[in-house]
Amino acid sequence: MSSSASSAISPISNSTANLTLSDLALDAAIELERYSIVGREKFEAVGQLSKLLSQRGLSDLALMPVYDRALASTGAPAAVSKSDLYSRLEDVLSKMNSTATASVNELELLRDFCVALHEALLTNRPQSARQPYLEKRRII
Amino acid sequence: LNQTSLSFLTKLKKLEQQLTITRLADFSYSDARDALDILKIRIQVRGGQIEESESFSTATRQALLREVNHLVSGITAIVGIITRSASVRNPFELYAPFLEICKSLVGHDARLILSSEWEYVPFTYPQSLAELPQFIIIGLPAPESDNVLIFPAAGHELGHSIWSRHALTSHFGEQIEGRVNEAFRQHQTKFEDAYPNLKGADLDQDMFVQNIKASIFSSAMSQAEETFSDFVGLLLFWGKLPFCV
Numbered sequence: 001m002s003s004s005a006s007s008a009i010s011p012i013s014n015s016t017a018n019l020t021l022s023d024l025a026l027d028a029a030i031e032l033e034r035y036s037i038v039g040r041e042k043f044e045a046v047g048q049l050s051k052l053l054s055q056r057g058l059s060d061l062a063l064m065p066v067y068d069r070a071l072a073s074t075g076a077p078a079a080v081s082k083s084d085l086y087s088r089l090e091d092v093l094s095k096m097n098s099t100a101t102a103s104v105n106e107l108e109l110l111r112d113f114c115v116a117l118h119e120a121l122l123t124n125r126p127q128s129a130r131q132p133y134l135e136k137r138r139i140i
Numbered sequence: 141l142n143q144t145s146l147s148f149l150t151k152l153k154k155l156e157q158q159l160t161i162t163r164l165a166d167f168s169y170s171d172a173r174d175a176l177d178i179l180k181i182r183i184q185v186r187g188g189q190i191e192e193s194e195s196f197s198t199a200t201r202q203a204l205l206r207e208v209n210h211l212v213s214g215i216t217a218i219v220g221i222i223t224r225s226a227s228v229r230n231p232f233e234l235y236a237p238f239l240e241i242c243k244s245l246v247g248h249d250a251r252l253i254l255s256s257e258w259e260y261v262p263f264t265y266p267q268s269l270a271e272l273p274q275f276i277i278i279g280l281p282a283p284e285s286d287n288v289l290i291f292p293a294a295g296h297e298l299g300h301s302i303w304s305r306h307a308l309t310s311h312f313g314e315q316i317e318g319r320v321n322e323a324f325r326q327h328q329t330k331f332e333d334a335y336p337n338l339k340g341a342d343l344d345q346d347m348f349v350q351n352i353k354a355s356i357f358s359s360a361m362s363q364a365e366e367t368f369s370d371f372v373g374l375l376l377f378w379g380k381l382p383f384c385v
Contacts, residue, residue, distance in 0.1 A: 026207050030189055033196045061317050061357045064350050081345040115199045122206060 022121035029114035073116035264297035292377035299369025
């Protein structure tokens with residue numbers, strides 16, 4: 001999961017990455033909700049989120065506090081080290097890649113992580129009321 | 141639907157109606173209209189999710205509503221720019237040449253929305269909109285319309301799109317992270333003086349240290365992007381300005 005691997009996916013900046021991850025995290029949570037209601041779902045967003053996190057996310061130093069907050073929000077004890085954080089995120093990714101065989105409880109935990117990740121990324125967005133997506137670029 | 145969901149759904153419906161009305165404007169170029177169509181689909185998708193959200197858990201429903209709030213706020217600002225891009229006050233003669241420059245530097249699928257804005261500084265939404273990844277949205281300040289440097293300044297804005305399209309964040313990420321780590325190692329004593337609670341902390345593993353590093357990394361990355369964009373603007377228009385004047 002080197003950062004250079006991210007060049008294989010659509011080019012995105014930090015800001016866009018936050019948005020994309022944020023949108024995907026919410027869509028993944030919604031897919032998991034649907035599954036718990038009707039018992040079947042394609043898990044497209046879950047797959048894409050897992051792919052994006054694998055390719056880019058975990059090695060991105062800027063996103064580390066976001067992952068830390070997201071994991072903490074799910075009720076898990078705070079990560080004690082960078083290795084511990086990565087190890088937990090690897091567990092989450094592994095669950096994302098095995099949704100077909102996951103238990104109801106595991107899917108609910110995964111949903112909670114997706115919601116918490118969405119929340120953490122949304123909080124990370126610039127808070128300008130006029131331009132909520134990106135702080136204004138001042139050039140002159 | 142409960143009252144809250146209903147009110148958010150109403151917001152989306154109103155915005156969608158506004159997009160439909162805006163689309164009827166007399167746009168000189170098709171990019172603005174295409175952007176509105178994409179945004180409309182985005183609104184419809186989130187609206188559909190709200191309609192089915194009654195059976196979702198409270199946490200997911202709240203996350204969805206919060207997302208919709210951001211979406212409405214963001215799209216409203218963009219629709220404002222798109223609406224103003226149809227105004228006859230805009231420098232339409234600059235649109236096509238600048239779009240050509242955008243396509244040459246960003247990619248053949250680059251789209252452009254150029255608008256005269258009542259902001260004191262030029263601004264851009266180059267790489268930030270997941271909804272409109274191919275669009276370069278540039279606002280030029282009407283109060284500075286007598287300033288010959290304003291249009292060349294758009295070259296800087298284009299630099300942000302090039303940065304994004306060529307994934308330069310990933311390209312420089314490893315390098316910048318390496319320099320941040322090196323600086324921490326070299327100045328550990330100064331760091332511990334500033335953060336006495338982190339005296340003796342493992343600089344590579346401690347989570348508090350990682351959070352501080354992340355903040356520094358983000359600032360350094362933003363600065364690198366700004367400097368890169370400055371040079372793009374400079375290279376695009378350097379030497380041509382005397383002819384403009």
